[in-house]
Amino acid sequence: MTGHPATQPDLGVLAARILMSVQRELFTALAEQGFDDIAPRAGAVLAHLRADGIRASELARASGQHKQVVGSLVDDLEHLGYVERRPDPADRRAKLVCPTERGLLQMAAAAAIMRSIEERHARALGEREYAAFKAALRSVAELPPESPHGTRPPGPGDGA
């Protein structure tokens, strides 16, 4: 990251700024809607929850966090009543992290807030431009880093 004011802020600085701003607004709005007991860091788990459950290790991969961190996050969310751990029928080692009723409500609320944030940006940029921006953002997020020699195809590798 190298955003000298002389230079334009670089990709990393911009990403960090957007992340901070989105996080702040999302969790402020969630708190106003009654979800005031979840720490922003729990977003790493909540953002990747699925109604039908997801494995902790997959959460770790998707969020880029270590599995110990995900474990403690899930602990917290479980105590708060947002998720519960259920055994994974397909693998007796694994446990599925499933949202509870309250978890589903939170997911819906967060999705609505994120929609409104993105709609605001879409209005500012123009619908078409924002759609193009979002698509480009996805591409950039999915482009594999560096690949010194034998690049693997950019296929569905990234689970999330």
Place this chain on the structure above:
Amino acid sequence: MTGHPATQPDLGVLAARILMSVQRELFTALAEQGFDDIAPRAGAVLAHLRADGIRASELARASGQHKQVVGSLVDDLEHLGYVERRPDPADRRAKLVCPTERGLLQMAAAAAIMRSIEERHARALGEREYAAFKAALRSVAELPPESPHGTRPPGPGDGA
């Protein structure tokens, strides 16, 4: 953040992913070039350094970190020989954080690495598309959050 795999990953998830990937690649490359003693978190300061110096409080604003954090970051970077504190001639309370020779080298190296990362994305997306993407990214990063009533103009308000 609400990126159910069913849904597309949202703005926050994408920003987080890009930030992580950029950080990892940048600091790996810096380490390979001999700058292996700087922690990624110091990027919050390094990214906003200026050759002619910048105040700690401005670093705090630009990076979104508390001034105590910036202080300790600057301490570390000072011990490592990347920056030095000089009194600000314009305000005897303030100190300017100025890059040393080594700091300037680091800034140049980081800028080059970031350029190569962005060039890779530009190749993947197309030069035109990437330029449009980058412009949109800046707009999104600068759009003020929410503004329930009397919006202030989106002028140069954001210091960084």
Place this chain on the structure above:
DNA sequence: CCTTGATAGTCAATTTTGGTGACCATTTGC
């Protein structure tokens, strides 16, 4: 089968970070 190696998850200990409140020096506005 029975071994070998990888994967899923947890526990515990350590280290890093981040956050808080108080505090001094200086500047700014009245």
Place this chain on the structure above:
DNA sequence: GCAAATGGTCACCAAAATTGACTATCAAGG
């Protein structure tokens, strides 16, 4: 020249990430 705001630091505390080890299970191969 006094009060309030700003720049910066100190000392302490809480939260968080990283590491390493360990159990249970799965998947391959012999």
